[in-house]
Amino acid sequence: MISGFRKRWARKKALTRRAxxxxxxxxxxxxxVDRFPSDIWPRIGQVVSGYVPFGTEIDSFPLMETFFCEQVSLCLPVVAERTNALMFRKWEPADGLGNGLCGNLEPLSDKPEMTPSLLIVPLLSFDAKGHRLGYGGGYYDRTLSGLRAGGVPVTAVGIxxxxxxxxxVPTAKNDQSLDLVITPSRVFQP
Incomplete structure (x- = not known):
């Protein structure tokens, strides 16, 4: 209960600070793009998930467009049900987007599903240990937990x-840590 209160307070403070x-x-x-580490730079054909920026989030599209030019396969997250992990659908920069279940923009339902090995993850705040504070839906935590438990080699990069x-960052037992966080000026690798 205390952790839930601490997280709600931290989210409110983080939203204000980010704005x-x-x-x-x-x-x-x-x-x-310039700060992204070369040792995890995606290879041709690798599946990478970005996100459509919401509100004052940092925009993942410059990274995604650069990856696309280097023949990386791109996808974006889709919320199929509020209590499930995210699913991912193929996306290219010229593709249209539709309204998702939570009011977010996502690929159209005719796009094939994909499983990313590199996730670019949005966040409200982060700490040097790789803990991330999100909006509270738990989508990325459930997704990362499921991929990791299923043996999918996945790298989670917060931007x-x-x-x-x-x-x-206040954490709970189900929270999944990021492998690294990239800002415009430096890289944090726990």
Whole structure:
């Protein structure tokens, strides 16, 4: 119960802090391309999931478009049911998007399902240990848990503005850690 209260308070604070970030957000999002570590840079044909930015989230599209130009297979998350893990559908930069169950934009239902081995993950805040605070739906936690338990070799990379770093993120037993977090100025690898 205390953890739930702490997380709600932390989410509210993180949303406010992220909304106040100054600077050219497009330039900051493009800086992620240069900062992305070469040792996990996707290979031709590798399946990578990004996300459609919501609100004041850092934009994953500059990364995704760069990966696409290098012949990486892209997909985006789809919320099929509120209590399930995410599913992923094929996406290319010229594809249209439709409204999802939670009001988010996602690939159209005629796109094939895919299983990513590299997930670009949005977040509200993060700490240097790789803990991530999301919106509270648990979608990425259930997804990462299921992929990892199923033996899928998956790398979870959070992308964020530098200002989203906090001393400590409140965690619960089902929370999944990120493998690294990339900001426009540096990489955090727990």
């Amino acid at each position: 106040q970030i100054l600077g050219d957000r497009d330039v900051l999002a493009r800086a992620l 964020a503005f530098e200002e989203q770093l906090v001393a400590s």
